[in-house]
Structures are given as structure tokens and as C-alpha cells.
Amino acid sequence: DNSLASIGGAKKAEELFGFPPLRITGGGEQIYQNLQKLFTVKQEKKSHPLFGDEYSEPVVEKTELAKKSGLQCIVIDTLSHAFAQSMRQLEAKNKSQAMEMQDWGYLDRKYWTLLEMIKLLPVVVIVNCHSDYDKDQATGMFYYGTTLKGSTKMNLNQFFDEVYYTKVSKDGKKIYNWQTFADSSKFAKTRVDAENIVAQNYEPILQKYRANHMNPPKFLIIGE
Numbered sequence: 461d462n463s464l465a466s467i468g469g470a471k472k473a474e475e476l477f478g479f480p481p482l483r484i485t486g487g488g489e490q491i492y493q494n495l496q497k498l499f500t501v502k503q504e505k506k507s508h509p510l511f512g513d514e515y516s517e518p519v520v521e522k523t524e525l526a527k528k529s530g531l532q533c534i535v536i537d538t539l540s541h542a543f544a545q546s547m548r549q550l551e552a553k554n555k556s557q558a559m560e561m562q563d564w565g566y567l568d569r570k571y572w573t574l575l576e577m578i579k580l581l582p583v584v585v586i587v588n589c590h591s592d593y594d595k596d597q598a599t600g601m602f603y604y605g606t607t608l609k610g611s612t613k614m615n616l617n618q619f620f621d622e623v624y625y626t627k628v629s630k631d632g633k634k635i636y637n638w639q640t641f642a643d644s645s646k647f648a649k650t651r652v653d654a655e656n657i658v659a660q661n662y663e664p665i666l667q668k669y670r671a672n673h674m675n676p677p678k679f680l681i682i683g684e
Contacts, residue, residue, distance in 0.1 A: 463537055463588075479529070487546030491536060492574045498526040499581060520580040533584040540590040540607040543571070547609070564610050571612045575619040584666065584676045587620070591682045603645045606682055617680065622665065623649045626683030627657065636660045638681070651677070 464473050464481060474480040484490050500523055503516040522531065536542070550563040578585055589606040596603060604625065606613055617623050624638035625646045637657050640650045652668040662679070669677050 484542055485545065487542045487544075487549060488539075488571050488574045489546065491542060492570075492577065495534075495574075495577055495581075498523055498531060499577070501577065501580070518576075518580060520577065520582060522582060531583060533586065534581070535586045536588065537586075538588045538590055543567075543608045543612070546570070567609075568611050571608075572615075575612075575616070578678060579619045581678070582676060584662075584679075586662070586679045586681065588681045588683070589616075591625070591684050601645060603647075604682070605647070617647060617649065619678065620649075620680040621651045621677040623647065623680045624658075624682070626660070626681065646682075 464470055467473060467476070470481050482494065486493075499520050502519050502521060504519045505514055506517055507514050546567060547559060547563075550567065551557055551559055554560055554563070578587070589608070591604050592607040593602045593604045595601070606616060608616060622640070624640055625648050627637045627639050629635045629637070636659070638660055639646060639648050639656070640654045640658055641656045642648050650665075651674070652665060652672070654665060654668075658664070665677065669675075
């Protein structure tokens with residue numbers, strides 16, 4: 461959606477990150493296919509010390525391609541735009557040119573698989589999403605989520621360690637912050653000791669994860 465224009469476009473992004481950005485036109489399926497080139501999912505056998513039963517647990521490892529590239533972080537900007545692409549693809553296959561009942565189940569399974577993989581990735585992941593709001597008919601209050609649809613929208617937060625809402629204020633100049641705490645209308649969350657409102661800067665949060673020897677965090681950033 462050309463949002464890279466805010467940091468100078470594709471050329472500037474390549475200077476900053478060492479790779480040119482990959483434009484996604486095929487929705488979540490294309491994202492998943494590219495992740496499969498960078499990571500492999502293996503079933504690791506483990507035994508629980510209490511129960512003694514052997515069980516399998518999925519573990520995601522970097523492929524040689526990811527190792528050689530020194531890959532440390534993946535940014536998806538935006539998942540909501542990719543979701544809309546997936547919907548348009550399904551609509552185009554139907555005579556009605558609209559989403560049909562079975563399409564929602566297909567979409568839910570595909571995005572659940574994608575999000576499960578993102579959750580297990582051994583690198584930092586930043587996922588941006590456009591925001592949307594709904595009205596609680598009982599109380600009249602508005603609550604904010606993403607522009608995704610169906611059960612994917614309802615379950616999205618559980619796949620991420622850090623869920624922040626963008627917050628812009630003005631005191632002579634624009635100040636860009638994140639809301640890290642949940643209130644009655646925004647369901648944010650954090651796994652570290654973060655202030656309720658923080659500057660839009662990943663480094664202090666990443667430092668806390670490193671200091672506590674935690675797995676690389678998965679960020680969901682929700683904004684207008």
C-alpha cells in the first residue's frame with residue numbers, strides 16, 4: 461500500500477535493512493510461502509518430567525538462506541492489507557464476486573497456520589495492522605481492533621507477545637507514542653515491565669527481552 465513512502469520508499473528501506481522490501485500482492489498465502497523459504501518447522505520429541513509421557517512439539521529453525529543472510533527481524537506491513545488481498549482473491553473465484561460461507565472457513569485456516577508459524581519464529585517479528593472499531597450495543601462504548609474479519613480478527617492478539625495501539629498527541633509538534641496497557645476499548649498487552657505510554661521505539665523493549673533471556677518478541681502494532 462506504498463506505506464514505505466514514510467521512510468523514503470523502497471530504496472531507503474534497502475539502505476536501512478540491507479534488503480529490498482518484498483511487495484506482497486498474493487495476501488497471507490504469499491507471506492507464508494516466503495516464510496517457508498526462510499524457516500523450517502520440525503517436530504521435536506520431548507518428555508515431561510511430571511508425566512513421563514513422550515510428546516512432540518513444533519520447533520521452527522532458520523534455513524541456510526536465512527542463516528547466510530543474517531536475518532534477525534521480519535516486518536509485515538500491513539497484515540490487514542494482506543488479509544484484504546486474500547479476500548479479493550476468494551471473491552474473484554465466485555460467480556457472486558463476493559465472499560461465501562465456505563470462504564470464511566478457508567481464510568480462517570490459512571491465517572491460523574500463518575500466525576502459528578509467526579508465533580514460533582526464532583527472530584523478532586513486527587506486524588502492522590490498520591485499526592477499526594465496533595460499538596457495544598449494550599453499553600454504547602466503542603472498542604478498537606483491526607480491520608481483519610471473522611474469527612481471525614477475534615483471535616489475532618493471542619499470537620503476539622506485545623500488542624500496542626498507536627497514539628498521536630500534539631504539543632507544539634506531533635508526538636508519536638504507543639499504548640501498551642489494556643483498557644475498556646483497546647486490548648493492548650505487554651510481557652515486560654513497560655510504561656503505559658511509551659515512545660514508538662522498539663529498542664528499549666528489545667533490551668528488556670534480551671536482559672531476561674526471553675525469546676525474540678512478536679509485535680502487533682495497531683494504528684489508524
